Amino acid sequence: MAQPLMPKATAVWLIEKTSLSFDQIADFVQMHPLEVQAIADGEVAQGIIGYDPVQNGQVTREEIAKAEASPEYRLKLAANAIPVAKGRGKGARYTPVSKRQDKPDGIMWLLRNHPELSIATIGKLLGTTKETIEKVRDKTHINSANIKPRDPVILGLCTQSALNAAVAAAREKLPPAPAEAAEDEGQPEGN
Structure with a gap:
């Protein structure tokens, strides 16, 4: 009761x-x-x-x-x-101190392996700022000499499902590649 x-x-x-x-x-x-x-x-x-x-x-x-x-x-x-428990709202996720140093590695991996992702998407995915992403991209980050691209899923910075969803959404926004557009135009209609 x-x-x-x-x-x-x-x-x-x-x-x-x-x-x-x-x-x-x-x-x-x-x-x-x-x-x-x-x-x-x-x-x-x-x-x-x-x-x-x-x-x-x-x-x-x-x-x-x-x-x-x-x-x-x-x-x-x-x-x-009886008060109803509130669900966790959207907001900044807490990243343990031990994983914070891994964020630049995860950013670099995403920039190399998924260039279609926007800076805002990477920021949401890893819980980091646009400024940090720009510094990693431009190699002006304070620790840029020690940054090694590593999968953010393995580092525990995001889930595989969240990464897959972000990549799929980014690919949908991309215009079709020129080779695919040329193939479509070369096909005679009606076949």
């Missing part, structure tokens, strides 16, 4: 503002009834400000009224009270 947010503060509020039994409160906030009793006696959670579960959508007033009317009734957490 899902637990309400801030269970001790919720228990403090329920003790102060409702006539629920310690068992009902303990069941709702998933604490032991003796711990709830200690909170009520002021032995535990001194200084904790109560957290209103009604105002925050964790339980309704009607649910509390039902529980106050029947000591056997147990409060139920509202379905929408």
